[in-house]
Amino acid sequence: xxxxxxxxxxxxxDDETLAREVLREHIASHPELSIVAECSNGFDxxxxxxxxxxxxxxxxxxxxxxxxxxxxELIDHHPTVIFVTAYDQYALKAFEVHAVDYLLKxxxxxxxxxxxxxxxxxxxxxxxxxxxxxxxxxxxxDQPMERILIREGSKVHVIPVEKIDYVEAQDDYVxxxxxxxxxxxxxxxxxxxxSLDPARFVRIHRKYILNVDRLARxxxxxxxxxxxxxxxxxxxxxxxxxxxxxxxxL
Numbered sequence: 001x002x003x004x005x006x007x008x009x010x011x012x013x014d015d016e017t018l019a020r021e022v023l024r025e026h027i028a029s030h031p032e033l034s035i036v037a038e039c040s041n042g043f044d045x046x047x048x049x050x051x052x053x054x055x056x057x058x059x060x061x062x063x064x065x066x067x068x069x070x071x072x073e074l075i076d077h078h079p080t081v082i083f084v085t086a087y088d089q090y091a092l093k094a095f096e097v098h099a100v101d102y103l104l105k106x107x108x109x110x111x112x113x114x115x116x117x118x119x120x121x122x123x124x125x126x127x128x129x130x131x132x133x134x135x136x137x138x139x140x141x142d143q144p145m146e147r148i149l150i151r152e153g154s155k156v157h158v159i160p161v162e163k164i165d166y167v168e169a170q171d172d173y174v175x176x177x178x179x180x181x182x183x184x185x186x187x188x189x190x191x192x193x194x195s196l197d198p199a200r201f202v203r204i205h206r207k208y209i210l211n212v213d214r215l216a217r218x219x220x221x222x223x224x225x226x227x228x229x230x231x232x233x234x235x236x237x238x239x240x241x242x243x244x245x246x247x248x249x250l
Contacts, residue, residue: 008123012038013045014060014084023058026112042066046074047154053077056119061085074151080119144197148176150185157183166236167192167209202249204228204242212249
């Protein structure tokens, strides 16, 4: 006797009720697909995906609070992702972050079927859609990032870059110093440096990126060795190359 196909769990993430209704109608013709949750914003999506660990996520990109790329950055579980959006300028970025497919609203049933077939094939082959965490700081229009997202358990910190004092490398993490506290994020300092505004943030040392608005003065520490004194009194080591960068900027 032929065994029935295994249930494939899915979560719908879109701030538009009508858009979720359209997806539900198309999914209804696939008894093997089970919608286990629906989310109308990015914060709920992060929490729900983390808790339920679905096989597939139908994910809108432009949403309030967090966009679709930011949602992917904040989750540890990596489902197969089908982006669903009205903005075609996100297509290239969608595939860069290992989305299995991209549905441009309004999409036809035929196009939906192609995306689902593609997703199911990936699941059957056990293909991981993302080998490592998505780095949302690579912006769609290559603009400097405007905020950093850090998840602590179920809590998400949204930090505007102007609130950052400095960032310190700590093995596979970075420590973001802001408002008198430090928050850890799994990220490489080199990648973060590429995403921050070079007119505001300077790599002053292999361990530090400084927000120059926080700089009070630079002091000579020893021969060819300098230290940056921040407005709150914090002292950060400055390398020779870092000092040259600061001189050009200041």
